[in-house]
Amino acid sequence: MEVVISIAIGVMASAGVWLVLRPRTFQVLIGLSLLSYAVNLFIFSVGSLAVNREPIVQPGLAADLATYSDPLPQSLVLTAIVIGFATTALFLVVLLALRGLSGGDHVDGQEEQL
Amino acid sequence: MNHLIVAPILLPLATAALMLLLGEGRRGLKAGFNLLSTAAGLAIAVALLLGVAGREAPAAFGVYLPGNWPVPFGIVLVADRLSALMAVLTGCVGLASLLFALARWQHAGAYFHVLFQLQLMGLYGAFLTADLFNLFVFFEVLLAASYGLLLHGGGGARVRAGLHYIAVNLVASLLFLIGVAVLYGVTGTLNMADIAQKLPAVPASDRGLLHAGAAILAIAFLAKAGLWPLNFWLPQAYAAASAPAAAVFAILTKVGVYAVLRLWTLCFPADAGASAGFGGGVLVWGGIVTLAFGALGMLASQQLARLAGYSVIASSGTLVATIGFAAPALSGGALFYLASSTLAGCAMFLLVELLERARQVEVGPQQIDDGQHALPAFLDAEPPAGTNLDDNEEALTGRAIPAALAFLGVAFTLSAMVTSGLPPLSGFVAKLAMLTALLERHGAAAWALFGLIILSGLFAAIALMRVGIRHFWTTQDRPSPRLRVIETLPIAGLLAAAVALVLQGEVVLGYTRATAESLQAPGLYIDAVMGARPVARSAP
Numbered sequence: 058m059e060v061v062i063s064i065a066i067g068v069m070a071s072a073g074v075w076l077v078l079r080p081r082t083f084q085v086l087i088g089l090s091l092l093s094y095a096v097n098l099f100i101f102s103v104g105s106l107a108v109n110r111e112p113i114v115q116p117g118l119a120a121d122l123a124t125y126s127d128p129l130p131q132s133l134v135l136t137a138i139v140i141g142f143a144t145t146a147l148f149l150v151v152l153l154a155l156r157g158l159s160g161g162d163h164v165d166g167q168e169e170q171l
Numbered sequence: 172m173n174h175l176i177v178a179p180i181l182l183p184l185a186t187a188a189l190m191l192l193l194g195e196g197r198r199g200l201k202a203g204f205n206l207l208s209t210a211a212g213l214a215i216a217v218a219l220l221l222g223v224a225g226r227e228a229p230a231a232f233g234v235y236l237p238g239n240w241p242v243p244f245g246i247v248l249v250a251d252r253l254s255a256l257m258a259v260l261t262g263c264v265g266l267a268s269l270l271f272a273l274a275r276w277q278h279a280g281a282y283f284h285v286l287f288q289l290q291l292m293g294l295y296g297a298f299l300t301a302d303l304f305n306l307f308v309f310f311e312v313l314l315a316a317s318y319g320l321l322l323h324g325g326g327g328a329r330v331r332a333g334l335h336y337i338a339v340n341l342v343a344s345l346l347f348l349i350g351v352a353v354l355y356g357v358t359g360t361l362n363m364a365d366i367a368q369k370l371p372a373v374p375a376s377d378r379g380l381l382h383a384g385a386a387i388l389a390i391a392f393l394a395k396a397g398l399w400p401l402n403f404w405l406p407q408a409y410a411a412a413s414a415p416a417a418a419v420f421a422i423l424t425k426v427g428v429y430a431v432l433r434l435w436t437l438c439f440p441a442d443a444g445a446s447a448g449f450g451g452g453v454l455v456w457g458g459i460v461t462l463a464f465g466a467l468g469m470l471a472s473q474q475l476a477r478l479a480g481y482s483v484i485a486s487s488g489t490l491v492a493t494i495g496f497a498a499p500a501l502s503g504g505a506l507f508y509l510a511s512s513t514l515a516g517c518a519m520f521l522l523v524e525l526l527e528r529a530r531q532v533e534v535g536p537q538q539i540d541d542g543q544h545a546l547p548a549f550l551d552a553e554p555p556a557g558t559n560l561d562d563n564e565e566a567l568t569g570r571a572i573p574a575a576l577a578f579l580g581v582a583f584t585l586s587a588m589v590t591s592g593l594p595p596l597s598g599f600v601a602k603l604a605m606l607t608a609l610l611e612r613h614g615a616a617a618w619a620l621f622g623l624i625i626l627s628g629l630f631a632a633i634a635l636m637r638v639g640i641r642h643f644w645t646t647q648d649r650p651s652p653r654l655r656v657i658e659t660l661p662i663a664g665l666l667a668a669a670v671a672l673v674l675q676g677e678v679v680l681g682y683t684r685a686t687a688e689s690l691q692a693p694g695l696y697i698d699a700v701m702g703a704r705p706v707a708r709s710a711p
Contacts, residue, residue: 077342082334089341096345096352103356130355133304137348140311144341147318151334158327164338166331 062102069095080169082152082162089148093141097134104130175222176235176250176299178215179258182208183292187285195281202273205284209269212291213262220255224682231689232699234301239705243365247700249301252686253506257298257429260510263668264422264517265291267661271521272415274655279324279413286323290316290419297426301700303351303361306430310347310395314340317423320416321408332404332411339404343394350388357381364700367437367693371444382449385438389431389450396427397487399461406468406480414524417476421516424483425509428490432502435494436690437697451495455616458492459623461485466627469634475526475642478634479519482590485627486512492620493605496612499691503684504604510679511597511672515589518665522583525654525662526642575654580643582659585666587639591631592624597672602628604680 069091076088104127112128114120152162159166186208190201223231233250236242250258269287277283293313300306318340322333355361357377358369373381394401405424409417431454439449465485472478486508493505585596592598602624609621672679689695 077338085338089338089345092342092345096348099349100352103352129361130352133352133355136304136308140308140344144311144315144318144337144344147315148334148337148341151318151322151330151337154322155330155334158330164334166327 058106058108059102062098062106066095066098066102069098080163080165082155082164085164086145086148086152090145093137093145097137097141100130100134100137104128173233173235175215175218176233176248177237179212179219179295180248180292180299182212182215183288183295187288187292190285190288198277201284202277205269205287206273208288209262209265209291212295213259213266216255216258216262216295219250220252220259223250223252223255225685232696234699234703236703236705241705242701242703243360243362246305247301247362247364247703248299249696249700250299251696251699252682252689253429253433254298256506256510256683256686257425258295260425260513261291261294261298261422263665264419264513265294267517267521267665268415268418270661270664271418271658274658276324276413276415282319283323286316286319287419289313290320292316294422294426298429301363303354303363303366305361306363307344307347307351310426311344313423313426314344317416317420320419321412323416324413328411329413332408335404336408339394343391346387346394347391350384350386350391353380353384354388357384362700363434363437364697368697368701370438370446373446375445378445382446385434386450388434389453392427392430392434393457393491394427395424396431396491397424397461397484398457398491399464399484399488402461402464402484402487405484406472406477409480409483409520410474410476414521417479417520417523418517421483421520422513424487425490425513428487428494428509431491432494432690436497437693440691440693441497448497451497452616454495455492455620456495458488458490458495459616459619461488462492462620462623462627464488466623466630470630472634475638476520476523478638479516479523482512482519482631483516485631486516489605489620489624489627492616496617497691498608498612499684499687500611501605501608502687502690503680504601504608506683506686507597507604507672507680508601510683511589511601511669514665514669514672515586515598518582518586518662518669519590521658521662521665522579522586525579525658526583526638576643578654578659578663580639582662582666583635583639583642585669586662587632587635589666589669591635592628593632595673597669597676598628600673600676600680 073088073090073092073095076084076091079085079088105122107126110124110126112126112131114125118124155166156162161168163169186204190204193201219233222233231251235248235250236245237248238245265287272283272287290313293309293311293316296309297306297313300309318333318337321336322329351361354366357373357380358366360366360369370381390401397405409420412420435450435454439446439451441447443449462485465481465483465488468481468484469478472481490505490509493501496502589596589598592602606621606624609617609624
């Protein structure tokens with residue numbers, strides 16, 4: 058499972074970085090979304106990757122990560138998702154405003170002069 | 172009594188919520204609420220500062236547990252000397268910008284006052300929190316508000332600069348999250364004091380991961396502080412922002428500097444074992460390069476707004492470089508410089524608009540209709556009867572300097588003197604304190620910084636003098652700009668604060684030195700935070 062998760066994070070992060078560096082605003086937006094998915098998965102994996110383990114200490118069992126799943130990264134991911142969603146929406150609005158003002162979708166508001 | 176620590180965060184939040192309920196109209200009422208809340212925030216910050224100034228540890232640390240959870244588990248707010256100093260600066264900058272905005276800018280958008288209060292809430296929260304993830308949340312609050320404030324007023328230039336600003340800050344926020352997650356993975360806690368306490372015990376196998384996490388976190392902070400090469404967005408964004416927004420942004424870069432100063436001194440002090448002073452060289456040399464970049468940028472700028480942006484970069488560079496030396500005497504001077512340069516930067520951004528307005532008077536009609544609130548112009552007054560007239564029928568005794576132009580000239584000169592560090596104003600005292608401390612250090616970095624601090628002052632003086640000549644000397648028959656009294660008040664207040672910093676220089680320097688010394692001894696901070704106990708519930 059660790060391999061699958063790390064490959065997923067790596068693919069999304071590299072695709073995200075490539076898209077963020079592109080000159081079109083929509084590509085940058087998608088890149089930022091992909092990057093934030095990668096980061097959210099990364100935070101999630103920092104806790105402990107486990108199947109069928111409850112995020113709460115069971116009575117009678119030692120409070121050790123071997124017997125329960127750390128709930129804190131999950132709550133951090135929730136917060137990060139909410140904040141990332143809101144800021145991405147804001148970025149989308151600015152993107153549309155720039156498109157309306159400049160008539161194009163280049164991040165600098167005008168095409169490059171070659 | 173301790174509840175005062177949470178007040179600077181709750182007050183703007185409650186005010187912003189209340190103003191949202193008022194809807195889009197009722198500007199006057201909202202402006203009143205905003206002014207009241209901002210002034211009260213400044214008063215609370217001053218009270219916090221007086222509460223920690225001159226006290227010995229543990230009384231110098233005000234610790235507050237918002238959720239009343241035991242310490243490493245719940246969020247902790249800490250008001251120590253550094254936090255209180257930053258909070259007071261936030262209050263000053265906020266009040267000045269708001270007063271300036273009351274004249275004109277508040278009418279440019281429906282939610283200016285709400286955004287302004289949320290901006291203050293994010294700033295106060297970032298300076299007061301002692302929890303790493305909570306710091307992220309307050310960073311996002313202040314950034315989200317700053318996105319709105321940057322776009323305030325609209326227009327193509329603002330939207331374009333805003334898009335770049337938002338993209339850069341979103342990426343930096345993602346780096347922030349990665350850094351926080353790695354630090355949490357290594358230490359198992361998010362409380363800053365608890366992290367610092369657990370760092371020496373991190374096994375050698377995890378130390379690489381720890382350093383990687385700390386470095387990624389630092390990149391996020393340094394991008395916000397405007398360290399070269401992470402600062403190319405800054406001059407455009409600050410030049411495009413409306414004057415009151417840019418004036419508030421003068422303290423936004425200082426948030427990044429504050430976060431580096433707080434976390435670096437806390438986590439990597441000299442006695443941290445294998446991690447002692449990790450990354451100090453990067454901070455020093457990064458700061459030096461940034462200072463050089465900022466100084467050259469000031470010299471190359473044609474517009475005053477961009478020049479002010481580069482001066483913000485130069486002051487960030489100076490601060491980051493001095494942090495890396497980890498010397499209390501140097502940091503003490505640097506904190507004085509932080510206060511002085513924040514006030515001067517704020518005044519400069521406010522002046523930019525007034526100077527631009529003075530220039531536009533030539534080409535267009537007066538844009539503002541402000542009637543009785545304007546300063547007297549004296550301009551087209553007929554010479555009194557009986558005055559000696561020359562060949563061209565002009566009075567030989569000369570005209571009175573228009574009050575508005577005189578005010579602009581004096582204010583510009585004073586803020587240029589503070590920015591470039593000329594005596595006798597506060598910039599000079601700050602630079603002198605830093606240079607004196609640098610003389611005691613040896614090595615290439617100390618000498619490079621020593622030379623650059625002097626050289627950057629010269630560059631700043633040349634660049635600002637050029638702007639001053641262009642705006643005040645070369646134009647003979649320019650009609651005087653019309654200023655409202657409420658626009659001149661905040662500038663006069665900020666410059667008066669810079670003068671007060673000099674007059675009370677010994678007291679302020681004593682305070683900043685005590686701040687620097689307590690930063691270099693993080694054990695006191697850790698003990699104060701870890702020793703805090705929840706309030707016991709009284710028996711029913």
